[in-house]
Amino acid sequence: MEQHDLSGPPEQPAKKPETPGKPETPGATDTPSAGFDFNRPTVVSLLYLSSFFLGITVIVGVVLAYVWKGEEHADWETSHYDYLIRTFWIGLIGGFVSILLMIVLIGFLMMVAVGVLVVVRCVLSIVNAQKQQPMPNPDTWLA
Numbered sequence: 001m002e003q004h005d006l007s008g009p010p011e012q013p014a015k016k017p018e019t020p021g022k023p024e025t026p027g028a029t030d031t032p033s034a035g036f037d038f039n040r041p042t043v044v045s046l047l048y049l050s051s052f053f054l055g056i057t058v059i060v061g062v063v064l065a066y067v068w069k070g071e072e073h074a075d076w077e078t079s080h081y082d083y084l085i086r087t088f089w090i091g092l093i094g095g096f097v098s099i100l101l102m103i104v105l106i107g108f109l110m111m112v113a114v115g116v117l118v119v120v121r122c123v124l125s126i127v128n129a130q131k132q133q134p135m136p137n138p139d140t141w142l143a
Helices: 040-054 057-070 075-104 106-130
Strands: none
Touching: 040 057, 040 075, 040 106, 057 075, 075 106
C-alpha cells in the first residue's frame, strides 16, 4: 500500500518577481541587446543618411532632433542631439557655399568633402548610440 505525505503541497523553487510590463523570458537581461538598436539618435542619423537618396528626410531628421532634445531622455542622448543638429547645419551651410563656389569649379570638390563629412559624422553617431555612449566632443565642426 502507498503512503501519501499529507503535510502540505510540495515545495517549489522560489520564483523571481515579474517586472510589470515585461514578459519573463529565459535568459533575458537588462543590458543592451547584441542586435541593432533603433534608439532616437540612431533614427535621426539614418534619416540624415537616407537624405542622400530621398532628399527630404534630412528635414524630418532635424525636426525630430530638436523635438526629442526638448523631451525627457537618457543623459547620453543629449550630446547626440547637439552633434546631429550641428551636423545638419554643417551640411546646409557647406552645401550652400559649395553651390556658390561651383562658379570657380572648386565647389564641386567642396560638395564631395561636405558629403563625406556628413556621412562620417552620422556613422560616428550611430556607433556611439549603439553603445549608448555620449558623443566625445559634440561641439566640434569636424568629425
